[in-house]
Amino acid sequence: MIQFKNLSFSYENSEVMTIHNIDLKIDKGEFVGIIGPSGAGKSTLVSLMNGVIPHHRRGDFYGAVLVCGKDTVDSSCGELSHFVGSVFQDPEAQIISTEVEDEIAFGLENLNFPPGEIEKRITESLRMVGIEHLRHRNTSALSGGQKQRVVIAAAIALRPQILVLDEPTSELDPAGSRQIFSTLKHLNEDYGITIIIVEQKVMLLSEFCKRFMVMDQGRIILDGPTGEILKHNDKLMELGINCPRVVSLTRLLIDSGLYQGDYPTDVDTAEKMVRALIKSGGSL
């Protein structure tokens, strides 16, 4: 679905490579979380997935990125947008319409959807991100978190095969963030949409994403099933990535010789693990 072939990239006027020799494959239906310290190259990586690089950012580009079999160098961003929906790190820069409803309708109208379908999808996507009440509001009067929801609604209205989101919940509170993740889960499980999300909230990511990629200095340094990646919590802490408390707790239990199993990826599983441990009177 998405393939990077020995991809390296440096921005124009930059003396260092921002992305170094990345090879990766993301298959249809995956739910992938990308984490890493600031400046690691996460936004650059997602800009390579939706064609923003090389079409809107200049630089030296080596290797190839294929999206649904199309080489991003040979396809315009418009063509790629049929496959990939994007939510950028800065929602401010992405919103172009004055009214919320028009922002959602914009992409659908461009793709010539019939009016009835446009109406249906506007209502549905606003509901999915919990902002039906903002439908006729002026976009410039919205809060940062509301703008993030509008941008997400506009992206999901198109039901792309792949949805790439760059820190989409940075301005949302915990409940709002969870709602967005639940919506993404629904899109992933019920519509088979491939989700790739850059996010700082590792607990939420570990609960929802099946695969983690960890970036540092332009490289993917860890890539694998979420539970496997959480085992490298020392490395994550070293990079300044806050591990969820269930990870620190599991680490303590492992280091004390009380537990040897997998890392739980959510609070419910962690609770079951601790209860089983107490019941067993010591060691699992």
Ligand SMILES: Nc1ncnc2c1ncn2[C@@H]1O[C@H](COP(=O)(O)OP(=O)(O)OP(=O)(O)O)[C@@H](O)[C@H]1O
């Ligand atoms: N348009 C640009 N022109 C030149 N250099 C850039 C540009 N965008 C990013 N960079 C540089 O590329 C490197 C990677 O930046 P990028 O934004 O991809 O990192 P990031 O992991 O998304 O960071 P953050 O967590 O802060 O969003 C940084 O050193 C950054 O300064």
Ligand SMILES: [Mg+2]
């Ligand atoms: Mg970024």
